[in-house]
Amino acid sequence: MNRRPLGRSELVIEPLVLGGNVFGWTVDETNGFAILDAYAAAGFTAIDTAEGYPNWVPGNPAGMSETIIGKWLKARGNRDRMHIFTKVNSGKKPGGLKPDAIKAGIEASLKRLQTDYVDLYFSHWPDPEASHEETLEAYDGLIRAGKVRAIGASNYSAQMMADAQQTAVVKSLQRYEVTQPRYNLYDRAEFDALRPYLLENEVGAIVYYSLASGFLTGKYRSQDDLGQSPRGGGVGQYLNAKGLSILGALDQVAAELGATPAEVALAWLVAQTRVSAPIASASSVEQVGSLARGVRLTLSAEALDLLTDSGK
Numbered sequence: 001m002n003r004r005p006l007g008r009s010e011l012v013i014e015p016l017v018l019g020g021n022v023f024g025w026t027v028d029e030t031n032g033f034a035i036l037d038a039y040a041a042a043g044f045t046a047i048d049t050a051e052g053y054p055n056w057v058p059g060n061p062a063g064m065s066e067t068i069i070g071k072w073l074k075a076r077g078n079r080d081r082m083h084i085f086t087k088v089n090s091g092k093k094p095g096g097l098k099p100d101a102i103k104a105g106i107e108a109s110l111k112r113l114q115t116d117y118v119d120l121y122f123s124h125w126p127d128p129e130a131s132h133e134e135t136l137e138a139y140d141g142l143i144r145a146g147k148v149r150a151i152g153a154s155n156y157s158a159q160m161m162a163d164a165q166q167t168a169v170v171k172s173l174q175r176y177e178v179t180q181p182r183y184n185l186y187d188r189a190e191f192d193a194l195r196p197y198l199l200e201n202e203v204g205a206i207v208y209y210s211l212a213s214g215f216l217t218g219k220y221r222s223q224d225d226l227g228q229s230p231r232g233g234g235v236g237q238y239l240n241a242k243g244l245s246i247l248g249a250l251d252q253v254a255a256e257l258g259a260t261p262a263e264v265a266l267a268w269l270v271a272q273t274r275v276s277a278p279i280a281s282a283s284s285v286e287q288v289g290s291l292a293r294g295v296r297l298t299l300s301a302e303a304l305d306l307l308t309d310s311g312k
Protein backbone atom coordinates (compact mmCIF):
# COMPACT_ATOMS: atom_id res chain seq x y z
CA MET A 1 0.00 0.00 0.00
CA ASN A 2 0.94 3.61 -0.35
CA ARG A 3 2.73 4.50 2.91
CA ARG A 4 2.80 8.19 3.71
CA PRO A 5 5.13 10.41 5.73
CA LEU A 6 3.64 12.59 8.47
CA GLY A 7 5.04 16.02 7.71
CA ARG A 8 8.81 16.08 7.94
CA SER A 9 8.82 13.75 10.94
CA GLU A 10 10.35 10.28 10.74
CA LEU A 11 6.87 8.75 11.02
CA VAL A 12 5.53 6.91 7.98
CA ILE A 13 2.15 5.14 8.08
CA GLU A 14 -0.41 3.35 5.95
CA PRO A 15 -3.28 5.72 5.11
CA LEU A 16 -5.73 4.67 7.83
CA VAL A 17 -5.58 5.72 11.47
CA LEU A 18 -7.92 3.81 13.80
CA GLY A 19 -10.06 6.20 15.86
CA GLY A 20 -10.01 5.49 19.60
CA ASN A 21 -12.93 7.57 20.83
CA VAL A 22 -15.22 4.51 20.78
CA PHE A 23 -13.19 2.57 23.39
CA GLY A 24 -15.07 2.84 26.68
CA TRP A 25 -18.09 4.31 24.85
CA THR A 26 -19.71 2.16 22.11
CA VAL A 27 -16.95 -0.46 22.36
CA ASP A 28 -16.03 -2.40 25.53
CA GLU A 29 -12.66 -3.95 26.26
CA THR A 30 -13.37 -7.38 24.74
CA ASN A 31 -14.75 -5.98 21.51
CA GLY A 32 -11.98 -3.37 21.56
CA PHE A 33 -9.30 -6.07 21.57
CA ALA A 34 -11.02 -7.79 18.61
CA ILE A 35 -11.19 -4.51 16.67
CA LEU A 36 -7.55 -3.68 17.42
CA ASP A 37 -6.48 -7.22 16.42
CA ALA A 38 -8.37 -6.96 13.12
CA TYR A 39 -6.90 -3.54 12.37
CA ALA A 40 -3.31 -4.72 13.02
CA ALA A 41 -3.89 -7.96 11.08
CA ALA A 42 -5.02 -5.90 8.08
CA GLY A 43 -1.55 -4.32 7.97
CA PHE A 44 -2.17 -0.98 9.69
CA THR A 45 -0.25 0.49 12.61
CA ALA A 46 -1.58 3.89 13.73
CA ILE A 47 -4.08 4.38 16.58
CA ASP A 48 -5.47 7.78 17.61
CA THR A 49 -6.66 8.44 21.15
CA ALA A 50 -6.73 11.29 23.70
CA GLU A 51 -6.38 11.76 27.44
CA GLY A 52 -10.06 12.73 27.58
CA TYR A 53 -11.71 9.89 25.61
CA PRO A 54 -14.55 9.21 26.27
CA ASN A 55 -15.27 12.08 28.69
CA TRP A 56 -18.71 12.82 27.19
CA VAL A 57 -20.09 9.49 28.40
CA PRO A 58 -22.13 9.55 31.65
CA GLY A 59 -19.76 8.90 34.55
CA ASN A 60 -17.02 10.66 32.55
CA PRO A 61 -14.62 7.72 32.12
CA ALA A 62 -11.82 9.97 30.75
CA GLY A 63 -8.72 7.89 30.04
CA MET A 64 -10.65 4.68 29.40
CA SER A 65 -9.71 4.67 25.72
CA GLU A 66 -6.00 4.94 26.51
CA THR A 67 -6.40 2.27 29.20
CA ILE A 68 -7.97 -0.24 26.80
CA ILE A 69 -5.32 0.45 24.13
CA GLY A 70 -2.57 0.11 26.77
CA LYS A 71 -3.90 -3.26 27.93
CA TRP A 72 -4.04 -4.45 24.33
CA LEU A 73 -0.46 -3.33 23.59
CA LYS A 74 0.73 -5.11 26.70
CA ALA A 75 -1.25 -8.30 25.97
CA ARG A 76 -0.06 -8.50 22.36
CA GLY A 77 3.54 -7.38 23.05
CA ASN A 78 3.47 -5.31 19.87
CA ARG A 79 4.26 -1.78 21.07
CA ASP A 80 7.28 -1.49 18.75
CA ARG A 81 5.15 -2.35 15.70
CA MET A 82 2.37 0.17 16.38
CA HIS A 83 2.18 3.98 16.17
CA ILE A 84 0.35 5.50 19.13
CA PHE A 85 -1.03 9.03 18.86
CA THR A 86 -2.59 10.77 21.85
CA LYS A 87 -3.59 14.28 22.87
CA VAL A 88 -3.39 16.69 25.79
CA ASN A 89 -5.90 19.45 26.67
CA SER A 90 -8.94 17.38 25.74
CA GLY A 91 -10.98 19.25 28.33
CA LYS A 92 -10.20 22.70 26.81
CA LYS A 93 -9.37 23.92 30.30
CA PRO A 94 -7.68 27.36 30.56
CA GLY A 95 -3.99 26.61 31.01
CA GLY A 96 -4.37 23.12 29.51
CA LEU A 97 -1.30 23.67 27.30
CA LYS A 98 0.87 25.28 30.00
CA PRO A 99 4.11 23.34 30.69
CA ASP A 100 2.92 21.86 33.99
CA ALA A 101 -0.29 20.56 32.42
CA ILE A 102 1.65 19.03 29.53
CA LYS A 103 4.17 17.36 31.85
CA ALA A 104 1.39 15.91 34.03
CA GLY A 105 -0.64 14.96 30.94
CA ILE A 106 2.07 12.92 29.26
CA GLU A 107 2.93 11.01 32.43
CA ALA A 108 -0.72 10.04 32.97
CA SER A 109 -1.14 9.04 29.31
CA LEU A 110 2.05 6.96 29.27
CA LYS A 111 0.92 5.17 32.40
CA ARG A 112 -2.51 4.31 30.97
CA LEU A 113 -0.96 3.30 27.63
CA GLN A 114 1.63 1.15 29.44
CA THR A 115 4.45 2.53 27.32
CA ASP A 116 7.36 4.90 27.76
CA TYR A 117 6.79 6.96 24.61
CA VAL A 118 4.08 8.06 22.21
CA ASP A 119 4.77 8.47 18.51
CA LEU A 120 2.72 11.62 18.08
CA TYR A 121 1.49 13.96 20.83
CA PHE A 122 -1.20 16.46 19.92
CA SER A 123 -2.45 19.69 21.39
CA HIS A 124 -6.11 18.58 21.31
CA TRP A 125 -7.56 22.11 21.39
CA PRO A 126 -5.89 25.53 21.38
CA ASP A 127 -5.34 27.13 24.78
CA PRO A 128 -5.61 30.94 24.65
CA GLU A 129 -3.86 31.18 28.03
CA ALA A 130 -0.67 29.40 26.97
CA SER A 131 1.81 31.02 24.58
CA HIS A 132 3.13 28.95 21.68
CA GLU A 133 6.59 29.42 23.16
CA GLU A 134 5.86 27.84 26.53
CA THR A 135 3.84 25.01 24.96
CA LEU A 136 6.48 24.19 22.34
CA GLU A 137 9.27 24.41 24.91
CA ALA A 138 7.45 21.83 27.03
CA TYR A 139 7.02 19.53 24.01
CA ASP A 140 10.64 20.03 23.02
CA GLY A 141 11.67 18.77 26.45
CA LEU A 142 9.48 15.67 26.02
CA ILE A 143 10.99 14.96 22.60
CA ARG A 144 14.52 15.32 23.97
CA ALA A 145 13.59 13.01 26.86
CA GLY A 146 12.40 10.36 24.38
CA LYS A 147 8.80 10.43 25.65
CA VAL A 148 7.38 11.83 22.40
CA ARG A 149 8.66 11.30 18.84
CA ALA A 150 6.83 14.17 17.10
CA ILE A 151 4.10 16.71 17.87
CA GLY A 152 0.87 17.79 16.23
CA ALA A 153 -1.97 20.25 16.70
CA SER A 154 -5.68 19.50 16.41
CA ASN A 155 -8.43 22.04 15.75
CA TYR A 156 -5.88 24.79 14.97
CA SER A 157 -6.53 27.36 12.24
CA ALA A 158 -3.94 28.05 9.53
CA GLN A 159 -3.02 31.28 11.34
CA MET A 160 -2.42 29.43 14.62
CA MET A 161 -0.27 26.83 12.85
CA ALA A 162 1.74 29.56 11.12
CA ASP A 163 2.23 31.50 14.37
CA ALA A 164 3.35 28.35 16.21
CA GLN A 165 5.77 27.47 13.42
CA GLN A 166 7.23 30.98 13.46
CA THR A 167 7.84 30.60 17.20
CA ALA A 168 9.47 27.20 16.65
CA VAL A 169 11.84 28.66 14.04
CA VAL A 170 12.81 31.71 16.10
CA LYS A 171 13.31 29.72 19.33
CA SER A 172 14.88 26.64 17.66
CA LEU A 173 12.15 24.33 18.93
CA GLN A 174 10.43 21.35 17.27
CA ARG A 175 7.41 22.43 15.19
CA TYR A 176 3.99 20.81 14.82
CA GLU A 177 4.56 18.25 12.03
CA VAL A 178 0.93 17.15 11.73
CA THR A 179 -2.47 18.72 12.08
CA GLN A 180 -5.75 17.00 12.96
CA PRO A 181 -8.76 18.87 11.57
CA ARG A 182 -12.31 17.73 10.86
CA TYR A 183 -12.69 16.73 7.20
CA ASN A 184 -15.10 14.58 5.24
CA LEU A 185 -17.26 14.84 2.12
CA TYR A 186 -19.79 16.95 4.05
CA ASP A 187 -17.54 19.09 6.29
CA ARG A 188 -14.83 20.63 4.13
CA ALA A 189 -14.40 24.27 5.13
CA GLU A 190 -11.92 23.79 8.00
CA PHE A 191 -9.51 21.65 5.99
CA ASP A 192 -9.85 23.68 2.80
CA ALA A 193 -8.76 26.75 4.80
CA LEU A 194 -5.74 24.88 6.20
CA ARG A 195 -4.52 23.27 2.99
CA PRO A 196 -2.44 26.17 1.58
CA TYR A 197 -0.45 26.31 4.85
CA LEU A 198 0.03 22.53 4.83
CA LEU A 199 1.21 22.52 1.21
CA GLU A 200 3.61 25.40 1.65
CA ASN A 201 5.13 24.02 4.84
CA GLU A 202 5.06 20.26 4.18
CA VAL A 203 2.93 19.60 7.25
CA GLY A 204 0.89 16.37 7.41
CA ALA A 205 -2.82 15.97 8.14
CA ILE A 206 -4.72 13.11 9.70
CA VAL A 207 -8.38 14.05 9.45
CA TYR A 208 -11.21 13.19 11.81
CA TYR A 209 -14.92 12.41 11.43
CA SER A 210 -13.98 10.78 8.13
CA LEU A 211 -17.40 9.12 7.99
CA ALA A 212 -19.25 12.10 9.50
CA SER A 213 -19.81 9.98 12.63
CA GLY A 214 -21.33 7.21 10.50
CA PHE A 215 -23.61 9.32 8.27
CA LEU A 216 -21.49 8.64 5.17
CA THR A 217 -22.02 4.89 5.58
CA GLY A 218 -25.56 5.54 4.34
CA LYS A 219 -27.24 3.86 7.31
CA TYR A 220 -28.98 7.05 8.42
CA ARG A 221 -31.40 8.29 5.81
CA SER A 222 -34.33 9.47 7.96
CA GLN A 223 -34.98 10.64 11.52
CA ASP A 224 -36.14 7.09 12.37
CA ASP A 225 -32.69 5.74 11.51
CA LEU A 226 -30.94 7.87 14.15
CA GLY A 227 -31.77 5.37 16.91
CA GLN A 228 -29.46 2.73 15.37
CA SER A 229 -26.42 3.78 17.40
CA PRO A 230 -25.67 5.84 20.53
CA ARG A 231 -23.95 8.13 18.03
CA GLY A 232 -27.22 8.81 16.17
CA GLY A 233 -27.82 12.10 17.99
CA GLY A 234 -24.68 13.58 16.47
CA VAL A 235 -25.64 12.48 12.98
CA GLY A 236 -28.99 14.31 12.70
CA GLN A 237 -27.21 17.51 11.60
CA TYR A 238 -26.36 15.85 8.25
CA LEU A 239 -29.93 14.86 7.36
CA ASN A 240 -30.64 17.66 4.89
CA ALA A 241 -30.52 18.30 1.14
CA LYS A 242 -26.72 18.55 1.04
CA GLY A 243 -26.27 15.34 3.03
CA LEU A 244 -28.74 13.42 0.88
CA SER A 245 -27.08 14.69 -2.31
CA ILE A 246 -23.74 13.33 -1.04
CA LEU A 247 -25.36 9.99 -0.18
CA GLY A 248 -26.80 9.86 -3.72
CA ALA A 249 -23.33 10.26 -5.22
CA LEU A 250 -21.84 7.72 -2.80
CA ASP A 251 -24.59 5.22 -3.70
CA GLN A 252 -23.91 5.66 -7.41
CA VAL A 253 -20.14 5.22 -7.17
CA ALA A 254 -20.47 2.37 -4.68
CA ALA A 255 -22.85 0.49 -7.02
CA GLU A 256 -20.47 0.95 -9.97
CA LEU A 257 -17.54 -0.46 -7.96
CA GLY A 258 -19.31 -3.13 -5.92
CA ALA A 259 -18.26 -1.25 -2.79
CA THR A 260 -20.16 0.40 0.09
CA PRO A 261 -20.76 4.13 0.61
CA ALA A 262 -18.41 4.10 3.63
CA GLU A 263 -15.63 2.62 1.51
CA VAL A 264 -16.13 5.19 -1.24
CA ALA A 265 -16.20 8.05 1.30
CA LEU A 266 -12.81 6.93 2.66
CA ALA A 267 -11.36 6.43 -0.82
CA TRP A 268 -12.35 10.03 -1.66
CA LEU A 269 -10.52 11.29 1.44
CA VAL A 270 -7.36 9.31 0.69
CA ALA A 271 -7.28 10.93 -2.77
CA GLN A 272 -7.46 14.51 -1.48
CA THR A 273 -4.34 16.67 -1.70
CA ARG A 274 -2.47 16.94 1.59
CA VAL A 275 -4.50 14.30 3.45
CA SER A 276 -1.90 11.97 4.97
CA ALA A 277 -4.55 9.59 6.33
CA PRO A 278 -8.18 9.57 7.40
CA ILE A 279 -8.93 8.66 11.02
CA ALA A 280 -11.99 6.44 11.34
CA SER A 281 -13.35 4.33 14.15
CA ALA A 282 -15.21 1.03 14.08
CA SER A 283 -17.61 -0.63 16.49
CA SER A 284 -17.15 -4.15 15.04
CA VAL A 285 -14.56 -6.30 13.30
CA GLU A 286 -16.70 -6.24 10.13
CA GLN A 287 -16.49 -2.45 10.07
CA VAL A 288 -12.68 -2.63 10.32
CA GLY A 289 -12.70 -4.76 7.16
CA SER A 290 -14.75 -2.13 5.39
CA LEU A 291 -12.44 0.70 6.51
CA ALA A 292 -9.45 -1.28 5.20
CA ARG A 293 -11.13 -1.91 1.82
CA GLY A 294 -12.05 1.77 1.56
CA VAL A 295 -8.55 3.18 1.91
CA ARG A 296 -7.31 0.63 -0.64
CA LEU A 297 -9.96 1.54 -3.22
CA THR A 298 -8.91 3.72 -6.17
CA LEU A 299 -11.53 6.05 -7.62
CA SER A 300 -11.58 7.29 -11.23
CA ALA A 301 -11.28 11.01 -11.92
CA GLU A 302 -14.98 11.00 -12.93
CA ALA A 303 -16.02 9.40 -9.64
CA LEU A 304 -13.90 11.85 -7.64
CA ASP A 305 -15.45 14.80 -9.47
CA LEU A 306 -18.98 13.49 -8.98
CA LEU A 307 -18.38 13.10 -5.25
CA THR A 308 -16.68 16.46 -4.87
CA ASP A 309 -19.47 18.25 -6.71
CA SER A 310 -22.21 16.48 -4.73
CA GLY A 311 -21.36 18.35 -1.52
CA LYS A 312 -21.02 21.85 -2.93
Ligand SMILES: NC(=O)c1ccc[n+]([C@@H]2O[C@H](COP(=O)([O-])OP(=O)(O)OC[C@H]3O[C@@H](n4cnc5c(N)ncnc54)[C@H](OP(=O)(O)O)[C@@H]3O)[C@@H](O)[C@H]2O)c1
Nearest residue numbers: 019020021208209210211212213214229280281283287290
Ligand atom coordinates in the same frame (compact mmCIF):
# COMPACT_ATOMS: atom_id res chain seq x y z
N1 LIG B 1 -9.21 15.88 17.29
C1 LIG B 1 -10.48 15.95 17.57
O1 LIG B 1 -10.98 16.95 18.12
C2 LIG B 1 -11.35 14.77 17.23
C3 LIG B 1 -12.75 14.88 17.29
C4 LIG B 1 -13.51 13.76 16.96
C5 LIG B 1 -12.90 12.59 16.58
N2 LIG B 1 -11.52 12.50 16.55
C6 LIG B 1 -10.83 11.23 16.18
O2 LIG B 1 -11.37 10.75 14.96
C7 LIG B 1 -11.85 9.41 15.16
C8 LIG B 1 -13.00 9.16 14.22
O3 LIG B 1 -14.14 9.90 14.63
P1 LIG B 1 -15.47 9.19 14.98
O4 LIG B 1 -15.20 7.81 15.42
O5 LIG B 1 -16.19 10.06 15.96
O6 LIG B 1 -16.30 9.28 13.62
P2 LIG B 1 -16.22 8.51 12.22
O7 LIG B 1 -14.95 7.82 12.04
O8 LIG B 1 -16.67 9.51 11.23
O9 LIG B 1 -17.42 7.43 12.38
C9 LIG B 1 -17.12 6.15 12.81
C10 LIG B 1 -18.38 5.40 13.24
O10 LIG B 1 -19.16 5.07 12.10
C11 LIG B 1 -19.70 3.75 12.27
N3 LIG B 1 -19.12 2.92 11.19
C12 LIG B 1 -17.80 2.76 10.86
N4 LIG B 1 -17.65 1.94 9.82
C13 LIG B 1 -18.90 1.55 9.46
C14 LIG B 1 -19.39 0.70 8.45
N5 LIG B 1 -18.59 0.10 7.58
N6 LIG B 1 -20.74 0.52 8.39
C15 LIG B 1 -21.57 1.14 9.23
N7 LIG B 1 -21.16 1.96 10.23
C16 LIG B 1 -19.83 2.17 10.33
C17 LIG B 1 -19.28 3.28 13.64
O11 LIG B 1 -20.26 3.67 14.62
P3 LIG B 1 -21.59 2.81 14.97
O12 LIG B 1 -21.36 1.40 14.55
O13 LIG B 1 -21.77 2.98 16.44
O14 LIG B 1 -22.67 3.47 14.18
C18 LIG B 1 -18.03 4.09 13.91
O15 LIG B 1 -17.74 4.23 15.27
C19 LIG B 1 -12.14 9.32 16.66
O16 LIG B 1 -12.14 8.00 17.12
C20 LIG B 1 -10.99 10.12 17.22
O17 LIG B 1 -9.83 9.32 17.27
C21 LIG B 1 -10.76 13.57 16.85
